[in-house]
Amino acid sequence: MRVAVWPRESWSRSFRYYGKRVLRLTASPDAVARGFAAGAFASFTPLMGFHFMLAAACAFLIRGNLIASALGTAVGNPLTFPFIWAATYKLGHLILGSSPHEIARREDATEHGFNLLEQSFDTLWPVIKPMMIGGIPLGLVCGALCYVIVFQSVRSYQEAKHQRLERRRTAHREAEKLEDA
DSSP, rough: HHHHHSSSOOHHOOOOOOOOHHHTTOOHHHHHHHHHHHHHHTSSSSTTOOHHHHHHHHHHHHTTHHHHHHHHGGGOTTTTHHHHHHHHHHHHHHTOOOOOOOOOHHHHHHHHHHHHSOOOHHOOOOHHHHHHHHHHHHHHHHHHHHHHHHHHHHHHHHHHHHHHHHHHHHHHHHHHHHHHH
16 A cells, blocks of 8 residues: 555656556557546546546547546546545536535544545435536546547557667678678
């Protein structure tokens, strides 16, 4: 659990590793970027536990890479979720024209503790509805930003890789010519 929240080595090493995982996917830059954007979009929904499935469905619909969509769901993580949830909740209420309010607490909830998993859907809907509505525009904006960043990064990486491989092939051909002479 500690490693999921605080990496063993460092944050920068973890981010570099994660970035390399995205860059090294063997698909077109457009497909990787679409998939990653689908995963980032899914992270802005309040459907905890379903982000991978939602990201895969979105990636399938927009013809994105499914693995990149799974990697893109990491936009929503324990460090970013509090900010994402607060922003989607407030934007949802702004769009709905309502005022934010807390989950109604029953008298027995204060005595026995408040367990979110034991609440009925009717009790949770006033929180989930604005988060869903606010999550769509925020998810689209985040997905668009991620698309641009990932597309440019993957394209640059693949072009550099292609050039390195071409230089190796040329050097190998020249070495064979020298051996034959």
